[in-house]
Amino acid sequence: MAALPSDRLGFLLSFRGELTGARIRAALGVAGLHPRNAMTLMQLAPGAMSQRDLAAAMEVDPSQLVAILNELEADGLAERRRDPADRRRHIVKITEAGAAALGRVDAAVGEAERELFGGLTEAEQTLLRGLLDRVVVNPADHECGE
Amino acid sequence: MAALPSDRLGFLLSFRGELTGARIRAALGVAGLHPRNAMTLMQLAPGAMSQRDLAAAMEVDPSQLVAILNELEADGLAERRRDPADRRRHIVKITEAGAAALGRVDAAVGEAERELFGGLTEAEQTLLRGLLDRVVVNPADHECGE
DNA sequence: TATTGTTATACTCTATAACTATA
DNA sequence: TATAGTTATAGAGTATAACAATA
Numbered sequence: 488m489a490a491l492p493s494d495r496l497g498f499l500l501s502f503r504g505e506l507t508g509a510r511i512r513a514a515l516g517v518a519g520l521h522p523r524n525a526m527t528l529m530q531l532a533p534g535a536m537s538q539r540d541l542a543a544a545m546e547v548d549p550s551q552l553v554a555i556l557n558e559l560e561a562d563g564l565a566e567r568r569r570d571p572a573d574r575r576r577h578i579v580k581i582t583e584a585g586a587a588a589l590g591r592v593d594a595a596v597g598e599a600e601r602e603l604f605g606g607l608t609e610a611e612q613t614l615l616r617g618l619l620d621r622v623v624v625n626p627a628d629h630e631c632g633e
Numbered sequence: 634m635a636a637l638p639s640d641r642l643g644f645l646l647s648f649r650g651e652l653t654g655a656r657i658r659a660a661l662g663v664a665g666l667h668p669r670n671a672m673t674l675m676q677l678a679p680g681a682m683s684q685r686d687l688a689a690a691m692e693v694d695p696s697q698l699v700a701i702l703n704e705l706e707a708d709g710l711a712e713r714r715r716d717p718a719d720r721r722r723h724i725v726k727i728t729e730a731g732a733a734a735l736g737r738v739d740a741a742v743g744e745a746e747r748e749l750f751g752g753l754t755e756a757e758q759t760l761l762r763g764l765l766d767r768v769v770v771n772p773a774d775h776e777c778g779e
Numbered sequence: 780t781a782t783t784g785t786t787a788t789a790c791t792c793t794a795t796a797a798c799t800a801t802a
Numbered sequence: 803t804a805t806a807g808t809t810a811t812a813g814a815g816t817a818t819a820a821c822a823a824t825a
Contacts, residue, residue: 489692492675496758497657497746499765504650506769511643529638539806546635548794553808575801575806600643606767612642615764619645621752622761623652685783694817699785721783721824786821791814798809 500622510599517595518588524564527555528581528589531565535580538567564588646768656745663741664734670710673701674727674735677711681726684713710734 489505491498515525530544538556542549556579559565564585570576581589604612635651637644661668676690684702688695702725705711710731716722727735750758 490676490690492672492691495742495746496762497653497742497749499762500749501650501654501657503765503769504647504653507643507650508647510769511647523634526634526638530636537806544636545638549807550795550809551793573802573806577807596641596643600641603643603646603769607764611764614760615768616642616645618753618757618761618764619649623649623656623749683783695784696786696818697816719783719825723784780825782825783823784821785823786819788818788820789816790818791816793812793814795811795813796809797811799807800805801807802803802805 507603510603511596514595514599515592518591520562520564520588520592521555521558524555524559525589525592527552527559528564528585528592531579531581532586532589535578537570538577538579541579559585653749656749657742660741660745661738664737666708666710666734666738667701667704670701670705671735671738673698673705674710674731674738677725677727678732678735681724683716684723684725687725705731 489502491502512522515522518525520528527541527545530541536544538552539549542552545552556565556567560567562584563582565579565581567577567579570578604615607615635648637648658668661671664671666674673687673691676687682690684698685695688698691698702711702713706713708730709728711725711727713723713725716724750761753761
């Protein structure tokens with residue numbers, strides 16, 4: 488379902504968000520990476536962390552993260568090593584090659600944003616950011632029927 | 634992946650759009666309908682049309698629409714009848730029960746929008762709509778490699 | 780031969796629970 | 803007994819191609 492069925496603001500935001508996400512994912516894949524793998528590199532960029540904390544930060548199930556890290560490690564973009572202090576834990580760290588790939592990804596995302604928001608002035612982009620920040624305060628309430 | 638990995642505007646729009654979509658889908662399901670079935674009723678509300686045209690309007694594959702219409706028809710919310718002028722065609726029409734269900738759906742979506750955008754003034758909502766309308770002009774270019 | 784709707788198939792994504800090794 | 807990571811399984815969603823009826 489890709490066509491707007493009404494002129495409601497909620498639909499407009501949802502559909503434009505979807506299109507924007509598609510464009511961003513295309514940019515994330517520029518280095519030959521699966522978009523979610525590129526997202527994982529982004530999360531790892533500030534510093535190493537345990538696999539569990541990484542899953543929490545990304546809000547994905549730990550079991551999903553396993554496949555992502557297997558691929559990143561096979562490509563030499565990230566590495567897992569046992570935490571000597573607690574040998575159950577894996578410390579996940581981005582590699583130099585991973586940082587280089589992330590640099591290319593970041594450039595592609597920047598280019599995508601210039602395309603997406605190039606029609607807006609800097610002031611308008613700031614305005615849009617401010618308005619979006621004030622939308623959707625408690626989204627999860629209706630997912631699980633709280 | 635539900636957590637923002639950067640403060641980029643593209644990510645913000647994509648993620649807020651995702652959350653908004655989730656809230657809207659919850660509202661669409663209020664009448665016991667699958668969200669995409671409710672969307673289909675919305676498309677049918679203005680008037681009957683052929684199954685092919687309906688698929689085109691919704692931008693879904695005709696084969697996906699089959700299952701949707703089977704369910705809507707089983708629930709008595711829409712009906713298919715052969716086009717006498719071209720017996721290959723099905724004319725799809727919303728029923729009275731379908732229109733009633735759609736009324737409940739519409740009320741729920743309105744309530745969802747009041748929650749989502751209640752923090753914004755009417756003027757701000759209009760502003761947001763205007764800004765969103767000027768984003769993402771040619772989204773498909775990067776999906777299929779044009 | 781082309782078109783409309785349908786069916787069948789396969790592939791991705793996601794959610795869940797069971798399993799191991801360590802604590 | 804609880805926790806970190808892993809594996810296996812099943813479900814939803816989607817994309818594609820083959821098919822029957824009609825033009």
